[in-house]
Amino acid sequence: MAVADLIPGVRVLAGYRREWLPKDVVAGVVLTTLLVPQGMAYAELAGLPAITGLYTSVLCLLAYAVFGPSRILVLGPDSSLGPMIAAVLLPLVVADGDPAKAVALASVLALMVGAMLTVAAVAKLGFVADLLSRPTQLGYVNGLALTILIGQLPKLFGFSTDGEGLIGETVAFVRGVAAGETVPAALAIGVSGLVVILALRRWAPKVPGILVAVLGAIAATVWLGLEGRGVSVVGPLPQGFPPFTVPSVEWSELGLLAAGALGITLVSVTDTISTASTFAARTGQEVRGNQEMIGIGAANLAAGLFQGFPVSTSGSRTAVAESAGARSQVTGVVGAAAITLLLVLVPGLLKDLPQPMLAAVVIAASLSLADAAGMRRLWRQRRVEFALATAAFLGVALFGVLPGIAVAVGLSVLNVFRRAWWPYHTVLGRADGVAGFHDVRSYPDAALTPGLVLFRFDAPLIFANARTFRDEIRHLARTEPAPEWIVVAAEPITDIDTTAADMLEDLDEELNAKGISLVFAEMKTPVRTKIDRYKLTRTIDPAHFYPTIEDAVAAFHPRRRT
Known part of the structure; x- marks a missing residue:
């Protein structure tokens, strides 16, 4: 087998055209404006320090540029994986709440996901993406969107809760608001940022709404002294880049990590194959499912060895790269280099970024995940599949993210079996x-x-x-x-x-x-x-x-x- 088949980055470099470079550089810079706030926000969504989102973004972009087959696909921290990672980490770190332990566990989780993806690619198991049918995917994603939204509301309002599960978090949030725990300045800056993101997404999609909102929130925090009014901020980021690290965990923790890694792997493969198919159809490229798994497997392995966490494909960031004129994975390399320069040269640039603004970024992502129109379409077209989507939605909403993915997979398999059991x-x-x-x-x-x-x-x-x-x-x-x-x-x-x-x-x-x-x-x-x-x-x-x-x-x- 040729080296270019195992390492597609070699083929990209061999056929790279000089006229692509300016477009890739511009697209990489534009992409960075989205990668930084989203990476930090999704890290906190996963229950990890915000800085780990930047470490993860850099390593996964570089690894996919070497091993990924798509010229344009963008990988990174993902809103759909964040709750799954948090569901795995929370039971393991809740006793001592040690951030270093949480990072080590997340890194091991990324290594497990990377190993599973690589083994699946070698065994040509790309078909596992078919275990989630479209209706169950729809229900699962809608349940995930609601879970993310409810989980971020306390941060948007400027306080925290200890509720567990959708119902528990909802009750705790309502009680917090009723008890007067809302911080008005936090709510104002968070809601304002959310409105800016959604408004620009709707009426000016080419304007980087997240960047505008983040810069505005930082400026307001500094000029109005919002930190002194009870608004939590990110604070100074560590300077420099993390060293190569082999994370270690207790043997007793590996079972839960492996179960979580399996669910994350399935979601990551399904998401990546569907996103790759969408963008490949636009550019006339062919989707290579098994090589895609090697690409995202390498991205997860690289992230896990530098204090990162599991990653997947991002449809929104890929769309931004495409619209900005990206021609190859050099776009991702430019993005990784820009984030690295930020960490090395100006780590204090984002220290005044308010936490409610990160909550607004995550809530905006959750709203983009939700697909109410798809549920209505299923109701009109096929009531049985609407029922499957509703059951998957309830599985995520009532039992949690990881049990929800198990429910979604189980329903997909049972639906296939039902059609074979009682065929027309x-x-x-x-x-x-x-x-x-x-x-x-x-x-x-x-x-x-x-x-x-x-x-x-x-x-x-x-x-x-x-x-x-x-x-x-x-x-x-x-x-x-x-x-x-x-x-x-x-x-x-x-x-x-x-x-x-x-x-x-x-x-x-x-x-x-x-x-x-x-x-x-x-x-x-x-x-x-x-x-x-x-x-x-x-x-x-x-x-x-x-x-x-x-x-x-x-x-x-x-x-x-x-």
Whole structure:
């Protein structure tokens, strides 16, 4: 395998065009204005010091530039992962509240996620992203958005709570407001910043709303002396860059970390593949799922070795880079360099950034995550999938982020199983003016042939639905007058397992005893091969397999004349 296949950054450098450089530099600088406040805000969302968000941003950008296959995708701290990281760390650090321990745990979590992603890529397990169906993703993300919003309200109002879970946090927030704990100056600066971000996003999307709001909040804090009025600020950041660090944790903590890493890995893969597909479609690039996992795996490993935490793709930051003219991952390298210069040369630049402003950044992100329109669309289009989305939403909202992802995955898998368990099935007839045979539910006036039933079963015939198939055939056999042939339109049946084969053998003998023949039409060659392998033609007449439904009907009519 070529080096360029393992390290896509080599291919980018080999084909880099000189005219791209000015655009990549400008896009990198523009991107930095978003990376810094969001990185700090999402670090605090994850229960970590704000500075770790900047460390994480630098390392993941550099690692993805080397190992990531996309020319434009931007990785970094993510609002959807923040609550998941916090859910893992909180039980492990709540006893002593040590920030250094929290950082070490988060770094180990990032290393675990990176290792899982790398192993999954080598094993070509990119399909695991399909474990979250679109409806369950929608419900999960909406539940996550609400959880983030409620969790940030106390900080926006200038106080803190110790509530746990959505309900607990909501109750604690309401009690805090009722008890007069709100800091008016904090609420004013936070709400003002939120309004600026949302207004510019809506009416001037090309203006960096977060940067405008952050700079305005810093200026107001300094000029109006808001820190003296009870507004918490970020404070001075540590100068310089963290050294290479191999984090260490207790053996007893690895179990919870591994479980959290698994959930974060699944969400990260799903988010990255979907975002990569969206932007690849715009630029005509091909999505390489397994290489994407290597790219985000490398980003997580790099972050974990420099006091960082798990990262994923950011659709919003990628969109900013694209609109700013980014041509390659040099944009991310420029962003990483700019953040590094900030840490080395002017670490005090953000010391007066008010904490309510960071809460406003996170709340704005949560509002962009929410998709009420998607829920309404599901309600109109398919009520069953709306119910799945609602269940995933409630799973996150009521049980927490990590149990919520387990609920979402479980619902997706159960929905697939439900469709295989109770697939659509119908009787076919010949409708006037339409060629062929069609569903009598769609064509109620379709003509049926006396003595002949055409039955279509829209799923592979497997252990889960073998009884359903058998019961439907039995029901058709009991109709009056009793049919002579039951023809199975088998084109949708893509497989028959051994459980279903045994059922077919018993069913055919049962029907033969009643003078009814079980006939198949349009069976696919691989499925017919399995029929022969199972030796079902010992009971099912080998002549009762027809290439088309028309052939089966034509064979039935001469038989009726005799």
